[in-house]
Amino acid sequence: MVLAIVFTLIKILIIVVCTLIGVAYMTYAERKVIGSMQVRLGPTHTGPFGLLQPLADGLKLFTKEDMTPDMVDKPVFYVAPFLGMVPALAAFAVIPFADKMTIFGMEVQPYVTDINVGLLYILSLSSVGVYGIIMSGWASNSKYATIGSLRSTAQVISYETAMGLAIIGPVLLAGSTSLKSITDAQAGMWFMIPQFVAFIVFIISAVAETNRAPFDLPEAETEIVAGFHTEYSSMRFAMFFLGEYAAMWVMACLVAILFLGGYTGPFLPPLVWFLLKVFAFMFFYLWLRATLPRLRYDQLMDLGWKILIPIALANLLITSIVVYAIRN
């Protein structure tokens, strides 16, 4: 019993540390990839190929002065960054990185837990993340932060609908909301093929859900400075940053699990397959950012409500009819 708890704690520690390193090197990859897409170099100075740049950035953020503006609502202002970061990190608890394996004659499951409502758990956590954004925007007492947080909230809520509807397709096919059962159900064929429409809808809403370009209206630098974290500095800013990038990793993991077969794949070990799929989607995030201009607000809302949700609903209807016909 004690051993199991210790094992779980060690696993949580490893996952959190790996996530933080992943977040740090995602910023590095972002600068490198977008740099080379814009025919320049990106960071090269700190360490070989600039590989120590994320560490330097982290140290800089740690040592900066922690500013609190006079007119903010202090308790809410202090709590908001944690609400932005913790749900994103907590979502990693249910993600199956690899199948159960045997090491030194002992069965090890390389993920924290496998609950039968894993998908709902992730969806609800990503909704809780909105509280951090709206609290920071309201508590900052600044027009840019308020506008940014309102935009972000509206965007996340409307795209969450489309995302939830798109998720139901794979869930219907797998007959479960446990992420591990969904992965195992794709041993024969990735759900990307029968659920191609849901796949496209999910990708679009995943990019919108994490407030990334071309849906990065909440942080539109040219209009509203930095959006909801305009008034934050030092570690509190870093926490928002961590939360945002961790949410991107969660979304990439979800795409890999729901549509690309998770850790299933021939020849290579399961963990490698999983990471390959996740990295591919993370690269897609950066690729989109280097390519597409930002949407206008009304275009954003039109795309969410008038196009994605009806398509997702139609896909849901057809999928459920087909699933019902096959099962009976």
Place this chain on the structure above:
Amino acid sequence: MRRNIFETIFFSEILKGLSITLGYMFTKPVTYKYPYEATPIQDRFRGVQYIKTNEDGSTKCVGCYLCQKVCPSECIHIETDCGPKGERLIRKYELDLSRCIYCGYCEEVCPVDAIHMGCEWNTVDNTRDNYVINMKTLSQNYKDNVAGNWKNKHLKKKLVEGVQQ
């Protein structure tokens, strides 16, 4: 605006954009790593001036005041005097680099082909006085330009033979 329904459904425009950025990802970056790498200096680059010298080391400048007259930012100050044989001596030839706009008019106007725009461009210094350079420095600049002996180590270009004459 003309809208093609197939382009909308199949994201063909977005895919085209994505393919362009992916193509550029594999081209060679155009960045010069400046403090470690030389940036190219073009042939007609106008840097810090130099004044040519004769074979015996005396300056080619005859003190005609034309460069001082033509200089739009009034950065050249010349004082001349009469020598023992009645020739013109240059008492002072000062060029204030903090005022100079590197327009190259002095080079254009010089009747004896003495003052020229060089390749050196790094003039950073701590005090304003150091920006005023005199005839000695200008003559030394000529030697440095010819020899490729640069104050800032990034310059690789040497003056070509034709310019030396």
